[in-house]
Amino acid sequence: MNILLITVRADFGGGPRHVHQLIEELPSDFNIYVAFPQGKPYGNLWQEHPKIKKCINIPYRKFSIKYLFLLRRFIIENNISILHSHGNGAGLYSRILKIIVPQIKVVHTFHGITNNYSSYFISCIHKIIGRSLRYLTNKFILVSNGEFELGKSMRFLFTDKSVIIYNAIADEGLKFNRYDNKLVIISLSRFDFAKNMDMAYRIAKALRNNHEIEFVWVGDGEDFVRLKQKSVEEHVNINFIGFTEYPMSYLKNADLYLSTSRFEGLPYALIEAASVGLPIVATDVVGNNEVVLHDYNGLVFKTEQEAVDAIKKLSINADLLNRYSINSRELYLKTFTMEKMISSIVDTYVQVLNQ
Incomplete structure (x- = not known):
């Protein structure tokens, strides 16, 4: 199974960290391809990562028609079966790619939905885009029940195409016992x-x-x-x-x-x-x-x-x-264990591919 993970961020943050976890933890029978911007820390790590079959650099937090068509070529040349986008910017690329490469299966993880906008105009634009893009998505992954409820109320998703998969981290043990009074x-x-x-x-x-x-x-x-x-x-x-x-x-x-x-x-x-x-x-x-x-x-x-x-x-x-x-x-x-998260994401990929 060839999977393209796409993110318009490679700096510190929950979305890029989640992508890095997938690269590190997905089973070896998944062929991982990644589209990401250059930069620290993850961009540098992913450029030569041994588990990534091939990568393509895209602009940082910016949509580009040029890179949209470069991604289209990348998908076709590498026989990508699932495109998994992370965050709003990546979601714009993935859903438009669904129009021009209709056979691709699109999984989208929001990594945070907000109704807190700086102006009414920006709010309207975001809602129009979000409600339109849902028709071009095979599966929505929500990282919390609250995010699911908010996405549903804003009409950014379809409930029958949605799954809630909590974020997770590897277990690094308990905190130290401290004996001062602070x-x-x-x-x-x-x-x-x-x-x-x-x-x-x-x-x-x-x-x-x-x-x-x-x-x-x-x-x-x-x-x-x-x-x-x-x-x-x-x-x-x-x-x-x-x-x-x-x-x-x-x-x-x-x-x-x-x-x-x-x-x-x-x-x-x-x-x-x-x-x-x-x-x-x-x-x-x-x-x-x-x-x-x-x-x-x-x-x-x-x-x-x-x-x-x-x-x-x-x-x-x-x-x-x-x-x-x-x-x-x-x-x-x-x-919130890593094993639980990865197992759920693998199940989602298999389900989407068999639709």
């Missing part, structure tokens, strides 16, 4: 609009007089420098780590995970947090609320004050923190 609260994040690190900053600022609480932020992005400078000026206790290729070591040395995302598909960072046994405090949004079950392995919140109160509550209740920790690990093992 509560270390970690966030792994891009510093951008979607991740809403301004809210995380305001939560940290509200707790700055509690010297037993330390915030650790791992990641980079457009808001990183501004927020770091602001924390210095206002004496907010945040340790800005910046980008790292191995954030797991920071997760394992933390006590609690904080997410302030405005929207998600199904966030890898929260799955990682659950896998090492971290309790989680997170915004009550699509995706988050399927990794954080309220009062089971953490607490979800709608307002900044609710988040502040949740952290205060956990900072003085070691038994509750420990119960949430145990439950996080159990939820990961039950729901």
Whole structure:
């Protein structure tokens, strides 16, 4: 079976990471081809990856008629049977390719659906495109129940052609036991609009007089420098780590995970947090609320004050923190293992090919 994975991103993010997992973990009887932009980290990794039969470079987050027809030729020359697109930009390529190469089977994974647009005009354009492209899709993969419900309400998919397959990560063991008195609260994040690190900053600022609480932020992005400078000026206790290729070591040395995302598909960072046994405090949004079950392995919140109160509550209740920790690990093992995800995706490919 020849499968072409397509993504218009190869930088850090859930979509590219998911593509990398498929490249690494799909069984050897699948011939893997990949269309992707150049760049760090994944573009460089994929260029010479031993499991990739052949690759083609396409523009970063940009649609091009020229590359549409280069992809068409690539599909025909390599006898591709399934085109699996990841994210909105890749989904535009895959569904238009369905028109000009009608025999191709198209599987599309959204990796996050939003109804939070910057203007009414952009909202209308996105909805028109999304509702039109659904007719050119053989199978929709949703990474959470919430994403499925949102996609259904926005008419971006057909329910009888949809399957929910949770994101997953490999098991890297439990967090370390720490014996000092500090509560270390970690966030792994891009510093951008979607991740809403301004809210995380305001939560940290509200707790700055509690010297037993330390915030650790791992990641980079457009808001990183501004927020770091602001924390210095206002004496907010945040340790800005910046980008790292191995954030797991920071997760394992933390006590609690904080997410302030405005929207998600199904966030890898929260799955990682659950896998090492971290309790989680997170915004009550699509995706988050399927990794954080309220009062089971953490607490979800709608307002900044609710988040502040949740952290205060956990900072003085070691038994509750420990119960949430145990439950996080159990939820990961039950729901978010790599074996479960890969098995479901293989089943989906076989089903689509036999339609």
